[in-house]
Amino acid sequence: MPKYALLISPRAEAAYFHQAAEVAFAELSGAVDVAPEVLSHGDMRFLVVDVAEGALPGLLRLSFAQGAFAIEGDAMLPVAQTPGFHLHPDFVWGEKYRGKTNETLTQLLINLALQQVDRPAEELTLLDPMSGRGTTCLWAMRYGMRSVGIEQDKQAPVDIQRGLKKWTKLHRQKHKLSEGWVQKVNKRGAGKYLEFAAEGVSARFITGDTVAARDLLQRKRFDVIATDVPYGVQHQGRGQRSALEVLCEAAPGWAESLAPGGAMAIAFNSYQPKRVALLEAFSGLGLEEVPVAVAHRMSESILRDVLLLRRG
Numbered sequence: 472m473p474k475y476a477l478l479i480s481p482r483a484e485a486a487y488f489h490q491a492a493e494v495a496f497a498e499l500s501g502a503v504d505v506a507p508e509v510l511s512h513g514d515m516r517f518l519v520v521d522v523a524e525g526a527l528p529g530l531l532r533l534s535f536a537q538g539a540f541a542i543e544g545d546a547m548l549p550v551a552q553t554p555g556f557h558l559h560p561d562f563v564w565g566e567k568y569r570g571k572t573n574e575t576l577t578q579l580l581i582n583l584a585l586q587q588v589d590r591p592a593e594e595l596t597l598l599d600p601m602s603g604r605g606t607t608c609l610w611a612m613r614y615g616m617r618s619v620g621i622e623q624d625k626q627a628p629v630d631i632q633r634g635l636k637k638w639t640k641l642h643r644q645k646h647k648l649s650e651g652w653v654q655k656v657n658k659r660g661a662g663k664y665l666e667f668a669a670e671g672v673s674a675r676f677i678t679g680d681t682v683a684a685r686d687l688l689q690r691k692r693f694d695v696i697a698t699d700v701p702y703g704v705q706h707q708g709r710g711q712r713s714a715l716e717v718l719c720e721a722a723p724g725w726a727e728s729l730a731p732g733g734a735m736a737i738a739f740n741s742y743q744p745k746r747v748a749l750l751e752a753f754s755g756l757g758l759e760e761v762p763v764a765v766a767h768r769m770s771e772s773i774l775r776d777v778l779l780l781r782r783g
């Protein structure tokens with residue numbers, strides 16, 4: 472059985488900065504039983520694994536993987552395998568806007584959570600409880616997962632709709648766009664939603680405060696929760712709430728929204744909130760932490776990390 476080398480993509484180098492190889496190693500380690508080896512060739516970096524060829528489409532879904540090569544003697548032969556995603560890649564990468572979560576990091580969050588859930592992605596549902604303009608939900612559709620996002624910014628669905636209309640026109644993609652209201656709306660949650668469906672999967676973007684998630688979601692539960700939380704102070708009318716204050720209030724609702732056997736991946740700036748404070752916010756809610764070493768420095772003031780939790 473040949474070994475396979477997975478090329479670390481320039482996208483991953485850009486997303487994870489100096490820690491790209493470490494993040495890739497941690498992500499791959501969650502997907503295979505034997506520890507990968509690191510291999511450099513000029514400027515290219517690879518992770519080498521001993522797996523059957525049938526495992527490659529799954530491994531090519533890892534956020535760092537550009538492609539796979541079979542190692543035969545001194546030669547590395549490209550393998551014609553694909554990750555088998557739905558929809559065109561620019562469904563996720565196409566729109567650029569301020570505050571967008573890096574697409575590669577978003578894919579990492581989904582993968583880390585999926586590695587904890589022992590069912591195929593196509594059977595699962597995903598929630599992003601702070602969904603912004605929808606990067607996680609769009610990724611979920613590429614994996615074949617039905618998804619729901621909650622975002623407080625009322626402009627978000629307007630922007631999402633504009634982006635989707637542009638994209639479907641460009642790709643002549645058959646689709647359905649609809650709007651509605653969730654049945655039960657509490658004082659803090661606006662409850663209006665935009666829904667997009669194509670290729671048998673859908674994403675619903677609900678406007679509202681994530682603190683009211685249980686009502687906005689009509690008590691539905693999800694197999695995967697993946698989200699990138701704000702890296703600074705949130706403006707709420709005239710008051711201001713830190714990311715941690717919002718998360719402390721929202722955590723019980725998020726935990727309740729996670730189905731048994733499900734997993735939650737939260738990206739955060741570990742300077743604010745600190746990991747220990749974030750963990751504390753989720754303590755006593757029936758979730759257990761899964762250690763994962765994917766922290767990477769983005770700038771002097773942002774050391775991005777991921778908290779991975781699962782419900783047994």
Ligand SMILES: C[S@@+](CC[C@H](N)C(=O)[O-])C[C@H]1O[C@@H](n2cnc3c(N)ncnc32)[C@H](O)[C@@H]1O
Nearest residue numbers: 571572601602603604605606622623680681699
């Ligand atoms: C880091 S951004 C997420 C960006 C998103 N992943 C994307 O790519 O578009 C965090 C988001 O959380 C939203 N947010 C903050 N507090 C919230 C709350 N209480 N309820 C709902 N959304 C909230 C912010 O408006 C912001 O859009």
